[in-house]
Amino acid sequence: EAEVAQSPRYKITEKSQAVAFWCDPISGHATLYWYRQILGQGPELLVQFQDESVVDDSQLPKDRFSAERLKGVDSTLKIQPAELGDSAMYLCASRGDSYEQYFGPGTRLTVT
Amino acid sequence: QQQVKQSPQSLIVQKGGISIINCAYENTAFDYFPWYQQFPGKGPALLIAIRPDVSEKKEGRFTISFNKSAKQFSLHIMDSQPGDSATYFCAHFGNEKLTFGTGTRLTIIP
Numbered sequence: 001e002a003e004v005a006q007s008p009r010y011k012i013t014e015k016s017q018a019v020a021f022w023c024d025p026i027s028g029h030a031t032l033y034w035y036r037q038i039l040g041q042g043p044e045l046l047v048q049f050q051d052e053s054v055v056d057d058s059q060l061p062k063d064r065f066s067a068e069r070l071k072g073v074d075s076t077l078k079i080q081p082a083e084l085g086d087s088a089m090y091l092c093a094s095r096g097d098s099y100e101q102y103f104g105p106g107t108r109l110t111v112t
Numbered sequence: 113q114q115q116v117k118q119s120p121q122s123l124i125v126q127k128g129g130i131s132i133i134n135c136a137y138e139n140t141a142f143d144y145f146p147w148y149q150q151f152p153g154k155g156p157a158l159l160i161a162i163r164p165d166v167s168e169k170k171e172g173r174f175t176i177s178f179n180k181s182a183k184q185f186s187l188h189i190m191d192s193q194p195g196d197s198a199t200y201f202c203a204h205f206g207n208e209k210l211t212f213g214t215g216t217r218l219t220i221i222p
Contacts, residue, residue, distance in 0.1 A: 004155075033210075042201050042212030043156065055208070091155050099144040099205050103155035 002026040004104035006092050012110045018080035021107045025073070025094030031055075033101065034067055034077050035091040043091055043103075049075060082111045116204050118213030125220055131189040133216045135202035138183070144205040147176065147187050148212075149198050156201060160187070192220045 005024040013019045025032050030051050035043035046065065048056040051072040060067065064083070069075040079086055087110050093101045117136045125131045137145075144163055148156035162169045162176040162185065169176045175188040189196055197220050202213040 006155075040215070042203075042215050044212075045209060048208070093155075100146070100158055100161065101205075101210055102158065103148075106153075106155045108153070 004092055004094050004102055006090075006104035006107055008107055009105060010108045010110075012112065013082050014112055015084055016081040018078065019082050019109065020076055020078045021090050021092075021109075023075045023077070023092030023104060025075075025092070026096070026102055029094035029096045029102075030072070031095040032069060032075050033093040033095070034075070035093065035103075037089040037091055037106070039088070046077070079109075082109075084111050087111045116202060116211050116213040118202050118216060120216060121214070122217045123219070125189075125192045125218065127192060127194060127220055127222050129192050129220075131187075131192045131196065131218055131220070133187045133200055133202070133218070134184060135186065135213050136182075136184045137204045145176070145178065145185050146203050146205065146210075147174075148201045148203060150201065150215075151198050159200070189218075192218075194220045194222065196220050 007022050032049040034046045036046050037043040045059055047060045047067045049069045052069050065079055067077045089106045089108050091103050091106045093103045095101045119134050146161035147159045149159045150156040160171050160174045160176055162178050167178050173190045178185045200216045204211050
């Protein structure tokens, strides 16, 4: 069964350092999402891609966060500089022609 | 911004019992209402979903009931098992966005 891949699974970084997360969506899925999930809460959308184009990044803190999907396949989310409040699970999801979104296992980020 | 209100926040059910989780959405264009199951340290997994043109959908022990007039939908887990212990999120997909509820931590006790 096709799955969304994410790496790394866990990341510990110090405040003010840069950190990057990678996502490989299900093959053929044109739509890719990055979410942030704080412990005990539901995921919140950070950015949405349609192929290589950003469709919605209204909730992305653009002063420190950036996201790209250069060839319309895999994607990278970067935080620079990381802050203590960025500690969370970062989830990637993809969607094909239907409504169903499929999530990857996530990257657990801890900022110290 | 679209909101989805979910209750209860936590739920304890005895093995073999029925678990019921409720959600309410706002009046907006609606497309699709999925439920996700999430185990600790894992990403959410799509469990079951319903379109607003049907009032109920059943898949195995899981049933979604949809009340269009009340703007509510609920998840029923029949014959609940310890392996069902997880956090459940309802969600609404509309205007190309998926908005999640606040989650329900379900614990099934022997």
